[in-house]
Amino acid sequence: MANMNSALLALADPTRRAVFERVARAPAPVSDIAKGLPVSRPAVSQHLKVLKEAGLVVDHADGARRIYRIDPRGLGPLRAWLDQFWGAALDAFAADLEAQELETHAKDDKDDEHD
Amino acid sequence: MANMNSALLALADPTRRAVFERVARAPAPVSDIAKGLPVSRPAVSQHLKVLKEAGLVVDHADGARRIYRIDPRGLGPLRAWLDQFWGAALDAFAADLEAQELETHAKDDKDDEHD
DNA sequence: ATAAAATGTAAGTTATGACTTACGGTAAGT
DNA sequence: ACTTACCGTAAGTCATAACTTACATTTTAT
Numbered sequence: 464m465a466n467m468n469s470a471l472l473a474l475a476d477p478t479r480r481a482v483f484e485r486v487a488r489a490p491a492p493v494s495d496i497a498k499g500l501p502v503s504r505p506a507v508s509q510h511l512k513v514l515k516e517a518g519l520v521v522d523h524a525d526g527a528r529r530i531y532r533i534d535p536r537g538l539g540p541l542r543a544w545l546d547q548f549w550g551a552a553l554d555a556f557a558a559d560l561e562a563q564e565l566e567t568h569a570k571d572d573k574d575d576e577h578d
Numbered sequence: 579m580a581n582m583n584s585a586l587l588a589l590a591d592p593t594r595r596a597v598f599e600r601v602a603r604a605p606a607p608v609s610d611i612a613k614g615l616p617v618s619r620p621a622v623s624q625h626l627k628v629l630k631e632a633g634l635v636v637d638h639a640d641g642a643r644r645i646y647r648i649d650p651r652g653l654g655p656l657r658a659w660l661d662q663f664w665g666a667a668l669d670a671f672a673a674d675l676e677a678q679e680l681e682t683h684a685k686d687d688k689d690d691e692h693d
Numbered sequence: 694a695t696a697a698a699a700t701g702t703a704a705g706t707t708a709t710g711a712c713t714t715a716c717g718g719t720a721a722g723t
Numbered sequence: 724a725c726t727t728a729c730c731g732t733a734a735g736t737c738a739t740a741a742c743t744t745a746c747a748t749t750t751t752a753t
Contacts, residue, residue, distance in 0.1 A: 468592065475590035476711075477583065487663055493730060506712055508731055527720040527729045535663050542664060545657055548602055548650050591741075608700060621742055623701060642699045642750040698751075706743075713736075722727075 465518030467540035473517040474541075478502055479510040483533070486511075486520055490532035580633030582655035588632040589656075593617055594625040598648070601626075601635055605647035 474480050478500065485496050493511065497504040511531055514520045518537035522529045589595050593615065600611050608626065612619040626646055629635045633652035637644045 471586070471590045471595075475586045478711080480586075494728090502711085503713065504729090505714085505731075509711080512731085524720095529730065533663065538660055538664060542657075542660055545653055545660070548648065549653060549657060593741080609698090617741085618743065619699090620701080620744085624741080627701085639750095644700065694753100696751100696753080699749085701746105701748080703746080704744090706741105708741085709739085711736105711738085714734090716731105716733080718729105718731085720727100720729080723725085 465516070465537060465540075467544045469517040470519060470537055470541045473513050473519060476510075478506070479513060482507060482510045483514055483519060486514075486531050487533040490530050492525070492528040492530055494528075496531070580631075580652060580655075582659045584632040585634060585652055585656045588628050588634060591625075593621070594628060597622060597625045598629055598634060601629075601646050602648040605645050607640070607643040607645055609643075611646065 474483065481500060482496060485491065485499060493507055494504060496511075497507040500507060511520060511522070515522065515531075519534060520531050520537075521534045522531045524530075589598065596615060597611060600606065600614060608622055609619060611626075612622040615622060626635060626637070630637065630646075634649060635646050635652075636649045637646045639645075
């Protein structure tokens with residue numbers, strides 16, 4: 464998949480996000496990742512599978528172990544989606560909100576309005 | 579709340595993300611938002627409540643209606659969290675991955691992983 | 694005053710997913 | 724060859740959350 468939807472779904476779970484952040488700090492085998500987490504090793508394997516299918520991590524064999532590392536490119540679609548609302552929308556929001564609040568106040572304080 | 583976790587949780591659901599995108603296009607009352615979606619109006623109300631608690635939308639009364647509009651500032655923590663991995667990590671990833679693949683090739687050519 | 698419109702919430706149902714233990718397969722050590 | 728370590732997956736349990744209908748509240752219109 465590796466689209467914005469799968470990345471969002473993957474990162475929404477706190478445990479899985481902890482796995483992602485751990486892998487982001489340094490590449491590590493599954494057992495090491497599970498060491499610092501309050502869930503079992505198979506649970507970590509399942510989380511890594513979801514992260515991998517979302518394009519957020521990559522793995523490679525190292526003997527009997529599998530080393531997982533972050534793939535920051537998987538965050539690209541999500542970041543692009545966010546930027547849709549971040550730039551111009553932020554400025555527009557401030558102006559719109561202010562104008563809207565002025566209207567609301569004018570309606571609320573109708574006993575105090577003049578002109 | 580209005581932290582990164584709540585924003586991520588809120589935007590992970592496709593229906594709720596559709597509500598968010600609809601509100602982002604233009605402020606609208608609940609009924610109008612529900613018009614273009616395949617779920618009931620109360621469902622939209624519940625989604626809007628989650629989005630509001632995550633700081634992603636704001637609402638104000640307009641007679642018997644409530645107008646919802648996007649609050650792009652709610653995306654701030656999420657964006658900041660993403661940038662943790664986006665900048666330097668992206669460059670480091672390319673170099674690390676290349677080096678790692680060289681090691682893998684040098685040791686053995688049994689790489690069977692692909693997207 | 695009554696009715697209608699717009700919305701939020703309560704209650705109940707159901708699907709999904711996060712977790713566990715158990716098991717099978719592969720690689721390394723003795 | 725046998726044992727140990729590392730890992731992925733299957734099966735089953737359980738909590739959560741997304742949805743529905745029903746109801747209560749507030750505002751507007753007749």
